[in-house]
Amino acid sequence: MATNVLHPAGWRRKATRLDEHLPVDHQLSRFYRAGAGLMGLVLVVFGILGLIDRIGIFDTGGDTVAGLNTNGALSILSICVGLLLFIGMVIGGNFASTLNMFIGIAFILSGFVNLALLDSSANFLAFEMPNVLFSFVVGVLLMMFGMYGRVSGGLPHDNPYWRARHPERASTEQRRRRTPMPEVTNGKRL
Template identity: 60%
Template sequence: MRLRDELPVDHPLNRFYRLGAALCGLLLLVFGCLGFAGSLSAFDTAGRQVAGLSTNGLLSTVSVVVGLLLIAAAAVGGNIASSVNITIGVLFVVSGFVHLFLIDRRANVLDFGMSNVVFSFLMGLLIMTFGMYGRVSGGLPHDNPYWQRRHPDRAARETAAALRPGAPRPSIVARPPEI
C-alpha cells in the first residue's frame, strides 16, 4: 500500500479522515489543557489524576502537541489526514506497549498508569481506524480510488466495458430472488 495515493478533492472519505483527526485531536488537546490547569510539574510521578488518567506536565505537553498535530492534519484533510492518523495511531499503540513495561519503574517519566496504557491502546486503535478506513481492506468496491490504484489493469478493463454502447450497467440495488 502506498500512502501517497491521491483521492479526488471532493471524495467522501476526506470528510471521514478529517472528522477522525479533529475529534481525537480535540480530545487530546482538552486532556492536555486540563493537565496544565492542574499546575502539574513536568516530571511529577506522584499519580495526580486528570479525567481518570494519571498525568504530569510532560504528558500534558505531549498531549497538547499531538492534539494540535491531529487538528492541523484535519485542517489539511485528504491523504495527509489519513496518513497522520495512521502514524499517530501506531505510535499510540507502541507507546501503550512500552509504558506497560515501564509502570512502577523510574523510567516512567510520563507517569503512565494502567488506565493510561488502556487509553493509549484504545485511542491508538481508534485513530488508526480513522486513518485506514477505505484504504486498507480486502473488500474495497471497484469504484474506490484505492482499489483502482492497486488494480490498474482490471480497473481499465471494467471502465472500458462500462463505456461500450449497449453494455449492461451494474445494478447497485440488490433485487430479491424471483420465485
C-alpha cells in the same frame, strides 16, 4: 525455475502505495478529517485539563484528569499531538489518513513502552494502567480512522485504492462504462 510457473513472463504486480491521490472532494477525506479532529480534540482537552491543575512537569505524584494519571510533560505532549492531528484535519485527504495511521502506531508503541516502565523510575510521564489502556484504545481508533477505505478486502470498485491495486480490471470496467449501449426503440436498433 519454479518462479516461472508461479509468475508467468510478463506478469508484474503493481506495488500498492498508500499515498495515491484522492479527488479533493472524495467522501473518505471527510472521514479522515473527522477522525483526526475528534481524537485531536480529546487529546487537547486532556492536556489543557492537566495544565490547569498546575502540576509539575515531571511530577509522578498521581494527579488525575478524567481518570487518567498525568503530569505537565504528558499534558504538553497531549496538546502537541492533538494540535498535530488538528493540522491533519485541516489539510485532510491522504495526509490526514497517513497521519492518523502513524500517530495511531505511535500510540500503540507508547502503550507497550509505558507498560514496561510502569513501576520503574523511568516512568517520567506518570503512566498507570488506565493510561496504557487509553493509549491502546486511541492508537487503534486512529489506525482505524487512517486505514478506513485504504486497507480492506472489500473495497468498492470506484475506490481509487482498489483501482490502484487492480489496474487491469479497473481499465476493463472503465471501458465497459464508456461504451454506450445501442438504443432500442420498438424492438429495432437505432
